[in-house]
Amino acid sequence: MTSASFPYKAVIFDLDGTLLNAEHKLGDLTIKTLKQCTNLGVDIFIATGRNYPDVYKMVKKLAIDDVVLVTSNGARADFFNGKKVLQHYIEPHIAKALFQTPFDATKLYLNSYQGDDWYINQPVPQWQQYFAESGYSYKLADFTTQHTQEVEKIFFITKEVENPIGLAPIEAYVHQHFADVVQITHSMPNCFEIMAKGVNKGKTLSELTTMRGYTLSECIAFGDGMNDIEMLQSVGKGCVMANAEQKVKDTLSSLEVIGNHKQEAVAQYLQNLLAKTND
Template identity: 25%
Template structure:
């Protein structure tokens, strides 16, 4: 088996128009033809991953929800780490009581729920990006879910920084990390993209020291630390660029620039 090429999606694989450019598409396809395996690793849900990756390949293993759900190329679950729905409902209640413009979203399997009436525009913007519709819901409904893979909080960067601090004190059992300036992710402790890539490597019998990973934000850091060839995009925050090799940004085929140099 060839090596694994792990890649984040938003800000990494796709450009600011939400497209995989022809050059990046071809560079990845050339690696697949050589026998290497392309693995998207994203905070997105599985269907929203395939809405992008389906343009490159029809089937691949994937790490969804920042590592809370890991699937093989047939869509079978390799790992699933969820929080109790009662806890998710508690966090959503806390956000609603704050009533400061932060909006909650809850993800379970292939479903995306949100609270309508509070800053709906933020949800509409996310729907456009991921090409998937959220379902209006309520805290009572969230409480009834069988499992919750992820909570996503949307808001202004400053509000989310403050919310992150508050939630970390209130819920030390959760891993709370920004995936973009205006997006804050909540998953159970032990869940990370780093954990997700380890599950895939183990399932496929790959040596992570030989694998590549591309990312652009803090939720990619554990994935980048897990592989032998970590690369951050030119649009990544400065302190990530100080830690890892850096390529061109996501609007200038940063992934292709690296892959085209691999033998």
């Protein structure tokens, strides 16, 4: 049962650039804070563009069995204990067509999240730093013959992190050929992501909180990316990270901007709420 003095039924977090610290890990203060929230009966939702197995391994140290993991930008939701709650896959014939999207493989990587697997068209050893906490890794795939089962997300990433302009032809192509049947977003400026139509973090979280008997208006959420916008607009209290790209801040100009993820700003913000709860 939620503490009468804690103002929210649930706390909702993005991971990269929000809950994770500078080392792409859950910091000690963050772990302590999430456990304190759980002890008060507050629900925990982690909502990310990452895939389920990656997130599961990353948050295992929390040891909170009923935390809900919303992954692939809302295409899938699971309890930490392994129970799958919902999934929204791209239809196989649409995924097959998307896999044939023309692109310059010297400038872009093509990826897909399918079930528990991550597929990519080329190896990228330098990415392993982002998955050191979970140990999760990709499988090489030939997308001309790749299967189309359980496709949660298809995404293109530029090889030049600081030059996302290379995504423009891909975005134009997808808009032209698939706008009526897919949902698109960016988790980072250099990452263009495609899900089934209508799939986003906000919509999936709305489904999940309804299952719990309350609404997103009774929740607080934290995020930094374009793929967090629907989520942050839907909750009772949305907080934008100081390190968020300017486009996010401009879109959500009415929301409070808090500190930087590198200093565990989310945990510090919640500690202030918890202190008021204990007064």
